[in-house]
Structure formats: structure tokens, C-alpha cells
Amino acid sequence: MGREIRRVGVVGLGTMGAGIAQVCVQAGFEPVGVEVSGELCERARGTIDHYLSRGVEKGRLGVDEREAALARLTTSTRRADLGGCDLIIEAIVEELEAKQELFQELDGITDAGAVLATNTSALAVTEIASAVERPERVVGLHFFNPAPVLPLVEVVRTDLTSDEAYERAFGFAEALGKEPIRCNDTPGFVVNRILIPLLNDCVRVLDEAGVTPSDLDRAMRFGVNWPIGPCALLDLIGLDVHVHASHALREKLGEPRMAPPPRLVSMVERGELGRKSGQGFFAYD
Numbered sequence: 001m002g003r004e005i006r007r008v009g010v011v012g013l014g015t016m017g018a019g020i021a022q023v024c025v026q027a028g029f030e031p032v033g034v035e036v037s038g039e040l041c042e043r044a045r046g047t048i049d050h051y052l053s054r055g056v057e058k059g060r061l062g063v064d065e066r067e068a069a070l071a072r073l074t075t076s077t078r079r080a081d082l083g084g085c086d087l088i089i090e091a092i093v094e095e096l097e098a099k100q101e102l103f104q105e106l107d108g109i110t111d112a113g114a115v116l117a118t119n120t121s122a123l124a125v126t127e128i129a130s131a132v133e134r135p136e137r138v139v140g141l142h143f144f145n146p147a148p149v150l151p152l153v154e155v156v157r158t159d160l161t162s163d164e165a166y167e168r169a170f171g172f173a174e175a176l177g178k179e180p181i182r183c184n185d186t187p188g189f190v191v192n193r194i195l196i197p198l199l200n201d202c203v204r205v206l207d208e209a210g211v212t213p214s215d216l217d218r219a220m221r222f223g224v225n226w227p228i229g230p231c232a233l234l235d236l237i238g239l240d241v242h243v244h245a246s247h248a249l250r251e252k253l254g255e256p257r258m259a260p261p262p263r264l265v266s267m268v269e270r271g272e273l274g275r276k277s278g279q280g281f282f283a284y285d
């Protein structure tokens, strides 16, 4: 087995990257977070501070623990600062070219034993790995939103991923206190491959069965024991995020069920994105 993961880098500190960096500091790691501007670095630190402070308010965390956790985070706008990392998690925009360009540079900055991980939801890890000279050290570490709350991490291997890189990434997810699962690099991996067409079917049923969003949610909660109804879940995920992922899966798998229903596309066009916009299937304050 190769060396232990000690130094961790996170590139892109948006919704997912900031959440992943928070998980790292809470697990005792000292991550280096890289963003494109100092302002975005500070915004991410503010977000992490906010969620850690909520943990303090709810009695899950002591004030000194919050301070110690925040102090473990370093941020930078220079990729060169990732040089000493044993593992780097990429969480930048969902665009193949941007990710390939980044991985190519990371390949040169880091030493050969470092593991390079992507948090992509819908791109092929294999395609991202094709940009580097040593694709055997590229894996997918697919966290779920919000990363500090949801325990699952899909640890994705390509045909070229080495056992050593894979096991180190898997062990790292365990060291974070997460619930990792092993899977191959297939479109949507495990959860999105199942959840996206399922939620699309739920939305189609709204019109087909003439049922209200509220009754559809009650149907699945009280008839199947789902902890949350599909419409409330879509509002939580963000309708724009779901529609984007649906298009990507439709393109990759060619199945009509993967395509977003017109009702969802119209809602996104009207700016009804769910919780984050205050309006989706339901209204939020």
C-alpha cells in the first residue's frame, strides 16, 4: 500500500468544494483550497464559518473546535501551492475542457504518487483522466450536496485506475467519516443513474395523473415511506442542477426517460429553481 493521505487539496470552493473542504477540516485534515480570486477564497471561508457556527449553536461542536477547524484551512489562488499534496479533489465548473486543463497542470505540479480526484457528476472520469500522463492515479470522488451532511461518497474507478490509487482514495473517504461505495465509471455512476430518471417520471406523473405536487409527495411519503417527497427533493437539489444532469444523461445513454420533462424545463426558464430561488414546486421564505 502506498503512502498515507496527509496533505489534501481542493480546487474550486463553490457549493461542493467549500462543503468538501469543511468535511476535511472537521475530520482533522489541513486542506489547501484553491479558487480563482481572493474574494472567492474569502467567500468560501465565510460559508464554512457559517455552517460550523450553526453546528456550535446546535451544540454539535464547541467554539474552540470551530476555531481549530477553521484554522486548519489554507486558501490560495495559486495552483502551485498544491504541489505537496497527496490527494487533490477537483470541484470546479462542470466543463470537460476546464477540468482537462486543470488535471494536465496538476499532473505536472504534483509528484507521481499523488492521487487526482474529480467530483464530477455527469462527465466521464475516463475522459478527464485522458488529459494526464499518468491516468492510473485518477479517480472519481463523488460527494453529494450538502457534502457535510450527506454521508455517501461514490468512489469511481476507470479501466486505467491503479488499485493503489483507488484504495488510497477509498481509505481517505473512510477517514473523512463518510460511507464510500465502490463503482465503475458509467454515466450517472450509481445514485444519479437511478434518481434522475425516477424524478423525471415523478414529474411526468403530475400531468398524467392530474395530481398536485403536494399530493404526489404525500403519495410517495405515505405509500412508500420515502423520507421526503419527489417534488420537495427536486426543490432541494435545485431544478437547474437536475435539468442539467438530465440532459447529460440523456446524451450519454440515449434513453428518452433521462430527458427532463418540459414542465421542469419551463420552470427553470421562469427562474423557479427550488429552495435557492424561493420558488419551485413549493414556495420558500
Ligand SMILES: NC(=O)c1ccc[n+]([C@@H]2O[C@H](COP(=O)([O-])OP(=O)(O)OC[C@H]3O[C@@H](n4cnc5c(N)ncnc54)[C@H](O)[C@@H]3O)[C@@H](O)[C@H]2O)c1
Residues within 6 Å of the ligand: 011, 012, 013, 014, 015, 016, 017, 034, 035, 036, 040, 090, 091, 092, 093, 094, 095, 098, 102, 119, 120, 121, 122, 142, 143, 144, 145, 241
Ligand atoms: N451542486 C451539486 O449538487 C453537485 C453535487 C455533486 C457533484 N457536483 C459537481 O461538483 C463540481 C462543482 O459543482 P458546484 O455545484 O460546487 O459548482 P459551483 O459553481 O458552486 O462552484 C464551482 C467553483 O469553482 C471555481 N472555479 C472554476 N474554475 C476554476 C479553476 N480553474 N480553478 C479554481 N477554481 C475554479 C468557481 O469560481 C466556483 O467557485 C461540478 O463538477 C459538479 O458537477 C455538484
